Amino acid sequence: MLSERRLEVLRAIVQDYVGTEEPVGSKALTERHSLGVSPATVRNDMAALEDEGFIAQPHTSAGRIPTDKGYRLFVDKLAGVKPMTLPERRAIQNFLDGAVDLDDVVGRTVRLLAQLTRQVAVVQYPSLTRSTVRHVELLALAPARLMLVLITDTGRVEQRMIDCPAPFGESSLADLRARLNSRVAGRRFADVPQLVQDLPEAFENEDRGTVTTVLSTLLETLVEETEERLMIGGTANLTRFGHDFPLTIRPVLEALEEQVVLLKLLGEATDSGMTVRIGHENAHEGLNSTSVVSVGYGSGGEAVAKLGVVGPTRMDYPGTMGAVRAVARYVGQILAES
Amino acid sequence: MLSERRLEVLRAIVQDYVGTEEPVGSKALTERHSLGVSPATVRNDMAALEDEGFIAQPHTSAGRIPTDKGYRLFVDKLAGVKPMTLPERRAIQNFLDGAVDLDDVVGRTVRLLAQLTRQVAVVQYPSLTRSTVRHVELLALAPARLMLVLITDTGRVEQRMIDCPAPFGESSLADLRARLNSRVAGRRFADVPQLVQDLPEAFENEDRGTVTTVLSTLLETLVEETEERLMIGGTANLTRFGHDFPLTIRPVLEALEEQVVLLKLLGEATDSGMTVRIGHENAHEGLNSTSVVSVGYGSGGEAVAKLGVVGPTRMDYPGTMGAVRAVARYVGQILAES
């Protein structure tokens, strides 16, 4: 086990490196932090930390920089979450309060996160899986063509066209509409399949085909749209990445364009509480030199989606985590109100 | 007026510079192109071209590179549009044919354009202004809460919640729904305001407030959504920008994140035919070192939206224009079919 002071040295290294972007040496450390020991002692500690793999030297006779493992220890044991100041909180709330619909909420959240953290922000749209149905509507566009509209409690709307196997009367339509809503309105999406299972039996033979088609489309919508949408912003912040970034930035931009990759990224994070994935902990190769800080958010108690930021491993973890947490909290509030 | 040969020299300079990314000198030019004259002659021509402002030297005693004005002349007079080869056309069609809905069409188009041109692609969603109404639907979510759904001929769906001033009966709702559709179905969005103008008069006093609210929401939707959405992709291609790009790329990324900027950019382009904006011709400062190639596309004869690419001024104009035109053409076809 590392002694208390060695942990302190690691913390100091992380802090200085994050601040200066330059490898930090023993002398500079003792000058900037009151560790109460001499550079020589710090050197010994550094050698130990390097043996354990927490820090590394870019070249012989250069200062040390933290490794992914070092950042991990820093995040887990050495750093807390830096809470937002009151004015910051107010600004967040004010900025989000102006939103007029779900798209706007998500859009504002992305911009806010990007600005606060000066990194790339990713916000997932509230998930259909965990939200509940507010209303289901069926419209007849033509005798054998229906439109299915699904409205969620988070304000999201999905629609699907349906070609019916047979013409479907107005009364049957009203009947189906009523039955559907009485069964699923207010229920969680995950429960819908069970709730509508026996619905075709209530209809005449001639309509049964159409009802089955409608139901399967509804279920399809649930499944397909569980593959969720997301919004990203602040990509311009990637230019603050580092000096060498032609090579660094490209794979990151590529990864960010693949929604699948990002969704998987967020999906891997734990459902509640904040998740920090550092460097090579990210499965996707292009993100090996980035860290991802993410957290679930939602109206009411439980998370319906996630949001987070992607930045260089050399980031201000406490500050970033604080901003991410605060934003998630306020977005949850906004969603609950609307 | 510049002599024929001088124009030929300019064309050669543009082509070589686009290919090599390096200033091109008189000797290299005569070697790569059969101009039939000696380097010394070319030098004289270059001096003339420089006097006219078509080319410039980065430093004394370096080769020449085209200026924005030079590219402009090249595009207007010296270069045609390079048509796509047959296999390329097939690939485009195949790729776009798989699309399942409007979002998918736009998404595929963006990816396709980005890949073909190796630049940043921008695709505007089909505009509501110029499309026609397929169907308008009104749903009662609660006695005094309605949802308005608008379906366009391009497959786009918009919805709005409406809080009514007074409860609205089921029969009134059916009436309004029927009247609305009989008036606007199949009509152009631009004509809708006139068509519904006198609708409130057909209703009882108690319902008139709600009808008015519904109509104004409908009109608002038309106006608001004329401020259109768009999708961008291929930002990773920005890394191919140049050597110095930390400074170049950042403003571009910033501009790309501002949908307003992009919409204005596309809006400035002519409605039909291809538009090429080169360097400083772009109003937005961040895009002063980029060129934008855009073209309208649409189902049927007329353009309903635009698409294009953003790349370095040093781009392969004929090839890019060919790709943009071809993609626009096929997207139009796809939209017409669906």
Add this chain to the structure above:
DNA sequence: CCTTGGCACTCCGGGCAGCAGAGTGCCAGC
């Protein structure tokens, strides 16, 4: 056993000179 000061060593990065290559402008001749 930990800490400390001292010392020799390493390596990066900046500054400087020198050189080759590419390109230019100009001029005189055809």
Add this chain to the structure above:
DNA sequence: GCTGGCACTCTGCTGCCCGGAGTGCCAAGG
């Protein structure tokens, strides 16, 4: 009006040197 020749000017690369910062190790002291 084209061409070859010539002198000139930059850039970019290479090699070199040197200072600074940092390290590792060691022997001495608490």
